[in-house]
Amino acid sequence: xKILQVIHGYPPQYMAGSEVYTWxxxxxxxxxxxVSVFTRIENPYAxxxxxTDSLEDGVFVRRLNKPGRDYTFRDKYLDxxxxxxFRAMLRKTKPDVVHFGHLSHLSTxxxxxxxxxxxxxxxxxxxxxWMYCFRGQLVRPDGGLCDGPSVAACLDCSRHFFKEWIDQxxxxxxxxxxxxxxxxxxxxxxxxxTVATFFRNQGVPEQKVIFSPYGFDVxxxxxxxxxxxxxxxxxxxxxxxxxxxxxxxxxxxxxATQGRATLDVWGDASSDRRWLDALCGNDPxxxxxxxxxxxxxxxxxxxxxxxxxxxxxLENSPLVIQEALLAxxxxxxxxxxxxxxxxxxxxxxxxxxxxxxxxxxGLLQRVMDDPGRLGALKPDRGSVRTIAxxxxxxxxxxxxxxxxxxxxxxxxxxxxRRVTFVTNPGLCNLHCPMCxxxxxxxxxxxxxxxxxxxxxxxxxxxxxxxxxxxxxxPSTMGEPLLxxxxxxxxxxxxxxxxxxxxxxxxxxxxxxxxxAWTAALLPVxxxxxxxxxxxxxxxxxxxxxxxxxxxxxxxxxxxxxLKCRRETETGQTSTATVQATFxxxxxxxxxxLLRWAIANxxxxxxxxxxxxxxxxxxxxxxxxxxxxxxxWNRMVDVLxxxxxxxxxxxxxxxxxxxxxxxxxxxxxxxxxATRCPFLGxxxxxxxxxxxxxxxxxxxxxxxxxxxxxxxxxxxMDLWTSLRYRDFVExxxxxxxxxxxxxxxxxxxxxxx
Numbered sequence: 001x002k003i004l005q006v007i008h009g010y011p012p013q014y015m016a017g018s019e020v021y022t023w024x025x026x027x028x029x030x031x032x033x034x035v036s037v038f039t040r041i042e043n044p045y046a047x048x049x050x051x052t053d054s055l056e057d058g059v060f061v062r063r064l065n066k067p068g069r070d071y072t073f074r075d076k077y078l079d080x081x082x083x084x085x086f087r088a089m090l091r092k093t094k095p096d097v098v099h100f101g102h103l104s105h106l107s108t109x110x111x112x113x114x115x116x117x118x119x120x121x122x123x124x125x126x127x128x129x130w131m132y133c134f135r136g137q138l139v140r141p142d143g144g145l146c147d148g149p150s151v152a153a154c155l156d157c158s159r160h161f162f163k164e165w166i167d168q169x170x171x172x173x174x175x176x177x178x179x180x181x182x183x184x185x186x187x188x189x190x191x192x193x194t195v196a197t198f199f200r201n202q203g204v205p206e207q208k209v210i211f212s213p214y215g216f217d218v219x220x221x222x223x224x225x226x227x228x229x230x231x232x233x234x235x236x237x238x239x240x241x242x243x244x245x246x247x248x249x250x251x252x253x254x255x256a257t258q259g260r261a262t263l264d265v266w267g268d269a270s271s272d273r274r275w276l277d278a279l280c281g282n283d284p285x286x287x288x289x290x291x292x293x294x295x296x297x298x299x300x301x302x303x304x305x306x307x308x309x310x311x312x313x314l315e316n317s318p319l320v321i322q323e324a325l326l327a328x329x330x331x332x333x334x335x336x337x338x339x340x341x342x343x344x345x346x347x348x349x350x351x352x353x354x355x356x357x358x359x360x361x362g363l364l365q366r367v368m369d370d371p372g373r374l375g376a377l378k379p380d381r382g383s384v385r386t387i388a389x390x391x392x393x394x395x396x397x398x399x400x401x402x403x404x405x406x407x408x409x410x411x412x413x414x415x416x417r418r419v420t421f422v423t424n425p426g427l428c429n430l431h432c433p434m435c436x437x438x439x440x441x442x443x444x445x446x447x448x449x450x451x452x453x454x455x456x457x458x459x460x461x462x463x464x465x466x467x468x469x470x471x472x473x474p475s476t477m478g479e480p481l482l483x484x485x486x487x488x489x490x491x492x493x494x495x496x497x498x499x500x501x502x503x504x505x506x507x508x509x510x511x512x513x514x515x516a517w518t519a520a521l522l523p524v525x526x527x528x529x530x531x532x533x534x535x536x537x538x539x540x541x542x543x544x545x546x547x548x549x550x551x552x553x554x555x556x557x558x559x560x561x562l563k564c565r566r567e568t569e570t571g572q573t574s575t576a577t578v579q580a581t582f583x584x585x586x587x588x589x590x591x592x593l594l595r596w597a598i599a600n601x602x603x604x605x606x607x608x609x610x611x612x613x614x615x616x617x618x619x620x621x622x623x624x625x626x627x628x629x630x631x632w633n634r635m636v637d638v639l640x641x642x643x644x645x646x647x648x649x650x651x652x653x654x655x656x657x658x659x660x661x662x663x664x665x666x667x668x669x670x671x672x673a674t675r676c677p678f679l680g681x682x683x684x685x686x687x688x689x690x691x692x693x694x695x696x697x698x699x700x701x702x703x704x705x706x707x708x709x710x711x712x713x714x715x716m717d718l719w720t721s722l723r724y725r726d727f728v729e730x731x732x733x734x735x736x737x738x739x740x741x742x743x744x745x746x747x748x749x750x751x752x
Contacts, residue, residue: 001398002034004093006086006110007101010039010061011294016240017319018127020294022101024217028391030058036093037061038086040105042069049081051088062089066105073162073170076134077177080468082107083414090118096405097398099123100185104130108177109414109467111184116412116680121401123187123394125212126195128316131178132202134158137244137313143355145314148201149175173463173714179203180414180720186401189394191317192338210397214317215390221326223381224302232260232285233371235332235364236304238297238320241269241276246310246334246355251280253310253360259368261285263308266292266300301327305374306367309333312355317342322384330377332363348379410728412680415467415719418501420684420695421457423489425449425477429509430546434581434610434617436697437477441614446478452687454485458492460685460715465496467716471526473501477698481509481517490524499526503579505544506530506552514555518562522574529579529606530556534589535596543586553596560600577604583620584628587635594642594654601648605639606657608742613697622662629662636661658742674743680728683719685710691718693727700736 007022008014022037029035037059041052044067054061064085086107090098098114100122108131114120130136134154138146141160146153151171158166182188182204189212190196196209235254241247247265254263263283268291269276280286292300301307307324309315314337321342324331331349333339343349350367352359367373426449428438437446452475461472474480474489481504483489493500502525508514521528532552534540540549560576567573578597580586597605612621622632636659643656676694684692684701689711694701704727708718718724731737 001097001395001402002093002095003029003036003398004089004095004098005035005037005101006098006103006106007037007039008103008105009041010037010063013041015292015294018102018125020319021125021127021214023294024387025215025391025394026059027057028215028217028387029395033395035059036089036095038064038089040064040066040082042067049085051085060093072164073134073158073166073174074466077103077108077174078466079107080109080466083109083113083468086110086113087117090114090120095120097121097123097401099125099394099398101125102127102130103181104136108181111181112412112414115184115186116408116414118411119406119408121186121398121404122184123189123397123401124185125189125191126199126316127191129195129198129314131181132175132198134174135161139244139313143243143312145354148198151175169714173716176714176717180716186404187397189397192341194314194337194341195316212390212393213385214319214322215385215387216319216322216326217387218326218381218384221298221301221323224304224327224329232262233368234303234305235261235263236266236300236307237263237309238266238292238300238307238324239309239318241265241267241272244311244313246312247276248279249310249312249355249357249360250308251276251283251286252357253364254286255280255283256357256361257365257368259365261364261368262287264289264300264303266290297323298327301329304329305371306349307331308360308364309339310352310360311337311339313337315339325379326381326384328379328381330374330379332360332367342383346376348377348383410675410680410731412725412728413468415464415469415716416681416683417468418471418473418682419460419464419469420473420476420682421452421460421489422477422685422687423452423457423475423480423485424483425475425687425698426451427482428478429482429507430479430505430544432544434543434583434613434620435477436611436613436699439614441616450687451484452685452689454488456685456689456710457485457489460710461492461496461498463715465498469498471499471501473503476503476695479505479507479509481511487520490520493524500524501527501529503529503531505547506532506556507547508555508559514558515562518559522563522566523572525574527575527577527604528559529577531580532556532578532593533580533586535592536589539586539589543581543583557600560602564601575603576601577606578602580605580607581610582607582622582632583610583617584622585620587622587631590635591638591642594639595646598642598646598648598654601650601652602654603652604655604657605643605659608658609662611697611700613699633661676731676737676740677742677744679731683715685715691715691724693724694736695742696736696740703736704734 005022005026007019009019011023026035026037041063043065046065048065050065052063098120111122115122128136129138132149140146141157155168155171188199188209190209191214196211199209200206237250239245263286266289269288307329309318309321311334317338321331331343333343334354335351336354345351350363352363425437426446431438431440433439474483508517533543537549594605610621612618622628639659643654647653678694686692689709691707692701693704707724
């Protein structure tokens with residue numbers, strides 16, 4: 001099998017429990033399977049989000065550089081740049097299963113990308129409580145144990161740990177998001193019954209959570225030497241020197257003991273030494289041994305008579321305790337969580353009440369006073385699962401999910417990459433006959449249509465900006481530059497880094513004309529599509545009455561001139577496109593229009609077949625008959641020939657889009673050879689706030705049904721709703737899908 005392991009850190013850079021476990025599992029699996037690892041590093045001297053590849057012990061490892069740690073609340077769980085790097089990893093490795101170890105410092109959207117976009121089964125090993133607790137340990141700011149996630153508790157905690165102001169809506173959004181993430185996990189492997197019970201209590205289906213203890217390379221740790229019968233008793237601490245591990249509890253308790261004993265602290269304590277020295281009163285019996293590599297575990301355990309693991313949180317299944325048991329070393333630990341599942345008081349170690357300094361001091365003192373008590377303890381190597389057995393169980397899970405792998409009919413992105421805001425459907429300075437709103441054939445007065453409240457635009461963009469939103473499209477009904485809040489929309493784009501993808505008629509109405517508009521647009525646009533249908537003025541103005549064909553072309557040339565000048569000065573690039581409606585009255589104009597676009601250095605020539613909204617336009621459809629379709633198909637050959645052999649003054653070739661032959665007889669209607677380029681990737685917000693699924697004419701898209709409104713719910717609640725997911729899953733069944741002009745060949749869509 002091809003197995004992709006995903007973990008937030010990987011040896012040798014990171015040596016904590018979850019990282020070491022993934023390292024051991026990956027190396028063992030590679031004996032019989034093709035294993036890859038997607039992980040992160042924090043290299044401040046390398047470019048952020050750069051990837052480096054290596055082959056380590058037969059495992060292909062890709063490390064993504066993410067050096068920043070000053071996260072905002074959303075940064076802690078969302079990062080669309082990690083999402084894009086993960087997509088690239090999936091395309092490269094083509095795994096049969098993705099096994100997630102941890103999503104912290106990565107992105108919680110990764111399971112949805114694997115499952116919904118790529119159809120790959122997903123497994124999660126639960127290493128802690130991080131999915132439901134952004135700190136991971138369910139510990140309150142005052143150090144006490146948290147009862148579990150709630151809006152009130154998480155709001156209090158997040159306000160304590162983040163410098164930014166966190167509101168209730170942000171906390172609610174994360175909790176909703178995590179529920180969606182878990183839906184995209186096929187199996188959750190729980191190394192302890194503590195975390196298994198916790199996940200089930202959060203509503204994760206019982207059958208999805210499988211108890212599966214950690215496995216270890218048992219040959220790497222051998223039974224330690226017989227404990228000394230004379231000399232100081234040797235206590236040891238092994239792990240991360242951080243408050244939740246209870247190091248301060250141990251230091252205070254040990255310092256209060258009397259007698260001949262030593263305490264070795266294995267772990268990097270350099271930044272906190274002054275505080276730790278004060279806690280133990282600079283006790284000469286305490287030695288800080290510094291950081292260590294996992295390969296030094298045997299050395300550390302050989303120097304101990306007792307391991308002390310005094311964690312203050314409900315540890316899952318601490319690797320260090322099981323490593324001690326492999327060395328047949330007894331353990332003193334807290335009587336809670338996965339720690340108490342591994343250590344039985346009086347049998348293989350001793351338990352004390354979590355966080356109780358006095359109780360721990362008394363226990364340490366009793367052992368120091370009577371070291372012979374250790375002889376009654378029987379740490380059992382056989383109680384620790386082998387990595388071979390663990391790997392075999394994991395493979396069984398992977399293989400059990402093999403039948404669930406599928407190529408999605410449509411990839412369902414965790415969040416839309418583009419959103420069209422129908423900002424001003426009633427405002428336009430033209431009356432194009434094919435328009436579903438402003439055509440002279442329309443019976444309703446478009447001026448009665450509402451304007452979209454800009455506060456709605458801002459709220460949705462801010463919600464989606466960190467989820468991978470790449471572009472916003474202002475109104476494709478009406479002329480977007482007439483939207484009263486268009487300048488604010490440009491400012492919002494600049495603030496969030498989301499680009500504006502603009503479709504305009506090239507008239508540049510009001511506010512200083514083409515020069516002023518161009519100066520405002522260029523800093524934030526990704527593409528400007530100019531709706532142009534003919535070069536011959538008489539033809540152009542029949543199709544776009546009021547555009548002023550000559551002035552329209554002059555405006556576009558001026559825009560391109562200013563665009564080229566800015567790109568030379570700043571290096572910031574964008575594209576420019578000619579967009580046409582393919583119909584009978586403009587068919588013969590298309591070669592001339594394409595050559596004009598090439599000569600003026602436009603990047604794309606794009607169009608779409610006429611969507612017949614009005615009966616009066618039926619004669620314009622190139623799909624209306626075999627003869628009309630044949631004329632279009634001959635024109636396709638002409639346009640492709642021009643695009644292939646004619647270049648812009650700078651030598652660049654233009655890109656054709658949607659210049660495809662019509663296949664009236666053979667075109668499949670079941671979706672097997674074509675895909676919708678919009679569902680599951682893009683969204684439309686109507687001027688009234690309703691969420692729409694398609695860019696087809698307003699009346700047609702209303703026929704798809706009700707999908708909710710952003711006036712009533714956060715956008716992501718609508719995007720992840722069962723109603724929308726079911727619609728995406730069953731795309732193509734609706735009559736509008738069957739007659740849609742916009743479907744694309746599967747092979748072309750796969751390369752998008």
